[in-house]
Amino acid sequence: MDTEMAWLRVFIVLLSLLGCQRTRAAEIPVNSITATIGESVILPCSIGHGKPMDLSGTRIYWQGNNKARESEPKVAYVYNKGAVEMDRQNRLYQNRTSLFMDELPIGNFSLKLITVIAEDHHTEVDVLFQKNFESGFVTICRTALNVTARWQKPEVTISCMEVAGLTKVLCRTQGGFPEAIVSWSIKNHTLRPDEIKTTQNSTSVQSSLWVNISKGQMVTCMVLNPTLQETVNTSVTATGCEVPGEGDGPPGSPGGIGSVAVVAAVCGVIAVAALLLINKTKRSCSCRQSQTTGI
Ligand SMILES: *[C@@H]1O[C@H](CO)[C@@H](O)[C@H](O)[C@H]1NC(C)=O
Ligand SMILES: *[C@@H]1O[C@H](CO)[C@@H](O)[C@H](O)[C@H]1NC(C)=O
Ligand SMILES: *[C@@H]1O[C@H](CO)[C@@H](O)[C@H](O)[C@H]1NC(C)=O
Ligand SMILES: *[C@@H]1O[C@H](CO)[C@@H](O)[C@H](O)[C@H]1NC(C)=O
Ligand SMILES: *[C@@H]1O[C@H](CO)[C@@H](O)[C@H](O)[C@H]1NC(C)=O
Ligand SMILES: *[C@@H]1O[C@H](CO)[C@@H](O)[C@H](O)[C@H]1NC(C)=O
Ligand SMILES: *[C@@H]1O[C@H](CO)[C@@H](O)[C@H](O)[C@H]1NC(C)=O
Secondary structure (H helix, E strand, C coil): CHHHHHHHHHHHHHHHHCCCCCCCHHHCCEEEEEEECCCCEEECCECHHHCCCCCCCCEEEEEEECCCCCCCCEEEEEEECCEECHHHCCHHHCCCEEECHHHHHHCECCEEECCCCHHHCCEEEEEEEECCCCCCCEEEEEEEEEEEECCCCCEEEEEEEEECCEEEEEEEEECCECCCEEEEEECCEECCHHHCEEEECCCEEEEEEEECCCCCCEEEEEEEECCCCEEEEEEEECCCCCCCCCCCCCCCCCCCHHHHHHHHHHHHHHHHHHHHHHHHHCCCCCHHHHHHHHC
């Protein structure tokens, strides 16, 4: 123990002689990591090349700095002279951080973020290390966090409405970040970007196109997360529509399997009611008229 302390003093003196007792954060290289919202990520940090070290007098701070959001860093974790101090942890990091306790004595100060959240985007997590009371805090690791989120498997619907021989196909998905890149293919042929209309906001993407598609042909919508380089896709096969399209509506007007079903159901109910009425009043039912009032 005594020799260890002696060596430590020599080490500290050497450090101060070298003028690096207080290493400025700017001198530490920043490690960039992209984490996925909802998943866990390890922010690696280790010193001493796996050699056992005495942590009895050591203080270590993990703190997150999101310069765009706040000027002061937030405490993510505190290890103080052999114990974890949870009460000093900022609410932002509560219940979602952990250390590898078994590996602390060999200088592995990696922090695990158990659940990555959107607020972690553009946060720099720094690890500040104080060997003992006599030495100052030294920044030993800097990790820049960017976040991404997976897009859900898209939902593709082929509308039953035809305009000038073209059918509207719609693809929708949500939950991803950053912006998606949507592409389509029909009969194994990839469509040009100018054939597609894609709109998106912070939470969802909607892409549509008008195509000449006939029964049995397959349409695929592919949604790429450019950060993860991950594509989620859905393919649907045109089944053809029971009720032939009447070409009654400009491109972009609402319509589809849903509204056709509703019209059919309304018409059916009214037809049954009308049949019952016919028996008593001998009045006839006009389905087309009912359909108009049913919409
Ligand atoms: C993280 O985001 C910043 C700002 O948008 C960007 O400059 C940087 O390249 C990103 N880093 C990674 C690893 O994607
Ligand atoms: C963390 O968990 C505790 C106990 O389950 C709970 O009381 C506290 O509200 C949680 N904190 C946050 C920020 O979710
Ligand atoms: C630190 O510990 C974590 C968890 O066991 C591990 O993934 C990581 O590789 C370790 N780092 C080093 C440098 O050993
Ligand atoms: C759609 O394709 C069929 C054959 O695949 C063709 O006969 C028809 O003229 C096309 N319609 C339009 C509007 O391009
Ligand atoms: C689609 O194209 C790929 C390569 O261009 C080919 O290997 C595959 O067999 C094609 N699939 C169909 C259904 O034509
Ligand atoms: C994004 O678009 C979807 C569908 O177009 C809509 O339901 C949602 O309210 C929009 N969200 C925001 C934040 O604008
Ligand atoms: C479409 O998704 C399936 C899994 O659902 C995947 O195996 C396939 O590679 C994807 N195709 C493309 C073109 O991304």
